[in-house]
Amino acid sequence: MLREESVSQEKATRVTSFDVAERAGVNQSTVSRALNGDPSISAPTRHRIEQAAADLGYHIDDRAARLRTGKTGTIAVIVITRPGRSPTDVNPFHYALLGNVCASASAKGYRSLVSFQSEAEHFDSGFVQRRQADAIVLLGTATNTAAWDFHRPLLGRPETSCWGAPFENARRIKADNRDGGRRAAERLLQGGYRNLSFIGDLDDRQSQFRERYEGFRDALSAHGIAAPPTVFEDAETRVEQGRRSVRRLLADSQEIDGLFCCCDAMALGALGALENAGIEVPGDIGVIGFDGLGSGAHSSPPLTTIEPDFTSAGAMLVDLALGAIEPAAAKGVPVHLVERSSVRR
Amino acid sequence: MLREESVSQEKATRVTSFDVAERAGVNQSTVSRALNGDPSISAPTRHRIEQAAADLGYHIDDRAARLRTGKTGTIAVIVITRPGRSPTDVNPFHYALLGNVCASASAKGYRSLVSFQSEAEHFDSGFVQRRQADAIVLLGTATNTAAWDFHRPLLGRPETSCWGAPFENARRIKADNRDGGRRAAERLLQGGYRNLSFIGDLDDRQSQFRERYEGFRDALSAHGIAAPPTVFEDAETRVEQGRRSVRRLLADSQEIDGLFCCCDAMALGALGALENAGIEVPGDIGVIGFDGLGSGAHSSPPLTTIEPDFTSAGAMLVDLALGAIEPAAAKGVPVHLVERSSVRR
DNA sequence: GTGAAAGCGCTAACAA
DNA sequence: TTGTTAGCGCTTTCAC
Numbered sequence: 046m047l048r049e050e051s052v053s054q055e056k057a058t059r060v061t062s063f064d065v066a067e068r069a070g071v072n073q074s075t076v077s078r079a080l081n082g083d084p085s086i087s088a089p090t091r092h093r094i095e096q097a098a099a100d101l102g103y104h105i106d107d108r109a110a111r112l113r114t115g116k117t118g119t120i121a122v123i124v125i126t127r128p129g130r131s132p133t134d135v136n137p138f139h140y141a142l143l144g145n146v147c148a149s150a151s152a153k154g155y156r157s158l159v160s161f162q163s164e165a166e167h168f169d170s171g172f173v174q175r176r177q178a179d180a181i182v183l184l185g186t187a188t189n190t191a192a193w194d195f196h197r198p199l200l201g202r203p204e205t206s207c208w209g210a211p212f213e214n215a216r217r218i219k220a221d222n223r224d225g226g227r228r229a230a231e232r233l234l235q236g237g238y239r240n241l242s243f244i245g246d247l248d249d250r251q252s253q254f255r256e257r258y259e260g261f262r263d264a265l266s267a268h269g270i271a272a273p274p275t276v277f278e279d280a281e282t283r284v285e286q287g288r289r290s291v292r293r294l295l296a297d298s299q300e301i302d303g304l305f306c307c308c309d310a311m312a313l314g315a316l317g318a319l320e321n322a323g324i325e326v327p328g329d330i331g332v333i334g335f336d337g338l339g340s341g342a343h344s345s346p347p348l349t350t351i352e353p354d355f356t357s358a359g360a361m362l363v364d365l366a367l368g369a370i371e372p373a374a375a376k377g378v379p380v381h382l383v384e385r386s387s388v389r390r
Numbered sequence: 391m392l393r394e395e396s397v398s399q400e401k402a403t404r405v406t407s408f409d410v411a412e413r414a415g416v417n418q419s420t421v422s423r424a425l426n427g428d429p430s431i432s433a434p435t436r437h438r439i440e441q442a443a444a445d446l447g448y449h450i451d452d453r454a455a456r457l458r459t460g461k462t463g464t465i466a467v468i469v470i471t472r473p474g475r476s477p478t479d480v481n482p483f484h485y486a487l488l489g490n491v492c493a494s495a496s497a498k499g500y501r502s503l504v505s506f507q508s509e510a511e512h513f514d515s516g517f518v519q520r521r522q523a524d525a526i527v528l529l530g531t532a533t534n535t536a537a538w539d540f541h542r543p544l545l546g547r548p549e550t551s552c553w554g555a556p557f558e559n560a561r562r563i564k565a566d567n568r569d570g571g572r573r574a575a576e577r578l579l580q581g582g583y584r585n586l587s588f589i590g591d592l593d594d595r596q597s598q599f600r601e602r603y604e605g606f607r608d609a610l611s612a613h614g615i616a617a618p619p620t621v622f623e624d625a626e627t628r629v630e631q632g633r634r635s636v637r638r639l640l641a642d643s644q645e646i647d648g649l650f651c652c653c654d655a656m657a658l659g660a661l662g663a664l665e666n667a668g669i670e671v672p673g674d675i676g677v678i679g680f681d682g683l684g685s686g687a688h689s690s691p692p693l694t695t696i697e698p699d700f701t702s703a704g705a706m707l708v709d710l711a712l713g714a715i716e717p718a719a720a721k722g723v724p725v726h727l728v729e730r731s732s733v734r735r
Numbered sequence: 736g737t738g739a740a741a742g743c744g745c746t747a748a749c750a751a
Numbered sequence: 752t753t754g755t756t757a758g759c760g761c762t763t764t765c766a767c
Contacts (some may be wrong), residue, residue: 061744072754077746085752104519108462109744112453112759119503124489132489133700137684140485144469144477148506156522158464159504161493174449176760177501284688313688320690339482343629343658345665345690355478406760417738422762430736454760457743521744 060103069097080105119156120366121178122146123170125185125192125209126163135161135185137338142184142208145359153363155179168195173204180366183207187251206365206375208358211250218361220353221377222253226260228382229305229333229351234268236389238303238331241265243275244290244315245307254307257335261305274299287314295322302330309336309350316344316387331388347385353378405448414442425450464501465711466523467491468515470530470537470554471508480506480530482683487529487553490704498708500524513540518549525711528552532596551710551720553703556595563706565698566722567598571605573696573727574650574678579613581734583648583676586610588620589635589660590652599652602680606650619644632659640667647675654681654695661689661732676733692730699724 062080066073071090079086079094086094097103111117124143126135147157158178162168168191172178183196187209199205200216207217233241243261245254262272278289287306291314294301306312312334319326326332326346334341337352358378364370407425411418416435424431424439431439442448456462469488471480492502503523507513513536517523528541532554542557544550551561578586588606590599607617623634632651636659639646651657657679664671671677671691679686682697703723709715 059744063744073744074746074755075753077744078753081746087752090752102519104516104521106457106744107520107522108453108457109521109759110746112451112457112761113744113746115759117453131701132493132704133486133683135485135489137482137485140480140482140489141478144480144485144506147504148477151505151512157504159492159502160496161489167496171449174447175452176454177452317688338478339685341688343662343686343689356476359477404760408760418760419739419762420737422760423737426762432736435736451760454743455762457745458760458762460743 059106060101062103062105064101065094065097065103068101069094117176117179118154119158119178120146120150120363121172121181122150122157122159123181123183123185123196124159124161125183125189125196126161127186127189128163128165128191130163132161137340138336139185139209141338141355142358142362145355146182146184146362147359149356149359149363153367153369155363155367162192163189165191165195168192170196170199173202180204180206180363180368182362182366184209184362187211203368204366206362208362209251213252215372216365218358218365218375219253219377220358221380222256223260223263224377225335225351225353225380226257226262226305227264228380229257229335230261230264230268232333232349232382232388233303233305233331234265236303236327236331238389239270240300241270241273241303241305242294242299242301243273243305243307244277244287244294244311245275246277246279246286247275257305257307273305282314283308283310284314284317287311287316288318289314291315291318291322295324304330304332306332306334309334309338309340309348312348312350312387313341313344316341316346316348320345326387327389333388337383341385341387344387346387349385349388350383351380352383353380404451405446407448407450409446410439410442410448413446414439462521462524463499464503464523465491465495465708466517466526467495467502467504468526468528468530468541469504469506470528470534470541471506472531472534473508473510473536475508477506482685483681484530484554486683486700487703487707490700491527491529491707492704494701494704494708498712498714500708500712507537508534510536510540513537515541515544518547525549525551525708525713527707527711529554529707532556548713549711551707553707554596558597560717561710563703563710563720564598564722565703566725567601568605568608569722570680570696570698570725571602571607571650572609573725574602574680575606575609575613577678577694577727577733578648578650578676579610581648581672581676583734584615585645586615586618586648586650587639587644587646588618588650588652589622589632589639589656590620591622591624591631592620602650602652618650627659628653628655629659629662632656632661633663634659636660636663636667640669649675649677651677651679654679654683654685654693657693657695657732658686658689661691661693665690671732672734678733682728686730686732689732691732694730694733695728696725697728699726 062076066076079091150157247255276290280286334350341348407421411421424436495502592600621635625631679695686693
């Protein structure tokens with residue numbers, strides 16, 4: 046059967062609704078109605094048409110249908126990646142986001158056009174203007190500021206949403222960072238740790254690290270514990286930042302027994318530095334990260350962390366871009382604790 | 391004109407090539423030519439048209455253009471995922487593949503429509519028939535056999551390609567597994583290990599594990615070393631399989647000092663079991679995996695592994711689907727060694 | 736070098 | 752319930 050279809054397709058003459066109409070003995074518009082589920086078409090007619098369509102291997106031409114209806118039925122997803130790098134190096138976090146955006150779009154009857162963009166000469170945000178998409182979801186690394194600057198005007202438009210922009214923005218979805226910080230604090234306290242510290246850059250362009258810290262600090266405060274000290278040593282990579290921050294902490298010989306790292310990459314670096322220093326995790330020090338996914342599942346010890354709910358993240362990004370929710374209604378994406386072994390039970 | 395009626399249905403008056411033509415004082419067809427770079431258009435005319443288009447914020451309507459030309463200019467990428475799971479759980483390996491397929495498509499002037507498919511009720515391979523795409527690339531987990539069975543007929547068609555199908559197939563691209571096995575052997579030997587063993591299921595539906603083993607074995611044979619023993623203990627996850635296989639190996643008290651694991655997940659499990667048993671890696675035993683990416687970057691010790699070149703993988707998948715290369719010309723994707731710390735220098 | 740006109744394949748308003 | 756008809760916005764002969 047597939048063979049027949051392909052033969053007729055390749056015979057230059059494409060099967061159109063007119064062909065189906067002729068074979069079913071009805072008008073072309075009736076074919077259109079029947080195949081689009083118009084209830085006014087009688088059962089026998091509909092059946093004859095469906096049969097004819099099947100016989101001929103007919104399928105509605107999406108381009109024509111959408112040209113006529115004026116819609117595109119698709120969402121463009123722009124993934125911003127680091128310049129000079131291939132998609133191989135994209136953060137798994139962003140891939141998970143991408144996947145969930147596509148899934149959510151699909152659940153709402155939309156197709157997803159995805160575009161990886163890293164270099165200025167390929168920046169492109171014209172998907173809606175060219176009628177390739179009805180809405181645009183932007184996500185990716187905050188480090189490619191040129192890309193975000195390019196797309197910035199987009200985020201003034203209602204048919205967009207984003208995750209990870211390095212600037213405050215009404216159409217940005219983000220994790221409920223404060224709640225994440227709070228949960229990290231609660232978990233550490235529950236593990237019996239009392240001298241807690243935060244590793245991360247409070248002045249990062251993205252406000253999320255600061256928010257995590259604030260949630261952490263406020264939760265401790267509610268337990269009558271003073272604002273925890275923060276450490277941050279800059280470096281090329283997040284992992285290295287974590288490593289150096291721990292070394293700094295150790296050099297300062299502070300009495301620390303619990304560490305909340307603002308992201309898993311830093312936590313992984315921290316874990317490495319701690320191991321090198323002969324400090325037991327979770328025995329001597331408890332460590333907790335933020336991000337989730339598989340990154341810390343096989344570290345030594347496996348990293349306990351806070352993970353946002355990617356499914357809701359995808360859904361909120363799509364809903365916001367499609368105008369199904371207002372920016373104001375886009376609350377932080379819920380987070381949950383991923384229990385592994387870097388914090389004592 | 392009657393256009394006013396349809397205009398009132400749309401949120402805003404759409405700017406068409408007729409509007410641009412009017413403003414530039416030329417015929418609509420001239421606008422089309424100019425904006426498509428037709429060399430027969432004189433410089434002044436072209437300039438006037440471009441100016442008018444810019445003034446009006448005009449962009450070619452992609453749907454109309456493609457309906458008229460008969461092409462779609464897009465590639466559909468179907469990502470097969472595990473039933474009941476969200477895209478959050480997609481293997482990073484497949485995400486990297488997806489990203490590189492999109493990038494390669496884009497480099498060839500195609501857009502990428504991506505579709506995550508896990509449940510039977512949403513299986514869909516009609517992208518070409520519906521003229522949503524000119525070609526289809528299939529990839530994802532081999533474990534969703536229902537999905538692969540559904541799409542199997544597709545793989546008889548020339549406008550397709552795939553990675554990871556659980557059956558032999560002319561349109562399948564895969565890593566140069568034999569070469570990978572060979573490199574693993576060479577590296578282990580170079581580290582001074584002599585009693586090597588292979589962990590993996592030689593009877594897996596996918597032939598790749600077997601191929602890796604064969605490359606491994608043949609390379610050893612070239613060095614005058616007999617075919618290495620293989621171990622495999624089944625379990626729910628790859629990681630657990632690796633763990634159990636190592637325990638089995640230890641229980642059998644075989645004299646092993648080098649391990650080639652058929653994939654990184656198993657290697658990670660192996661590393662864990664070895665650590666539990668108090669065996670030093672890479673001191674007592676050298677371990678090498680296969681897959682790459684970040685999975686083993688933060689294990690203890692970081693995992694030395696064989697990684698396929700994702701960029702060529704993406705390019706080959708796209709080329710094959712677009713008919714730019716023949717199935718016979720699709721050689722294995724090159725692999726390289728990712729040096730970390732689970733094998734002695 | 737540019738204009739005129741004919742559709743690409745479909746949906747939907749209006750008739751019957 | 753079904754047929755008639757008019758475009759959706761564009762590319763592409765064919766004229767001139």
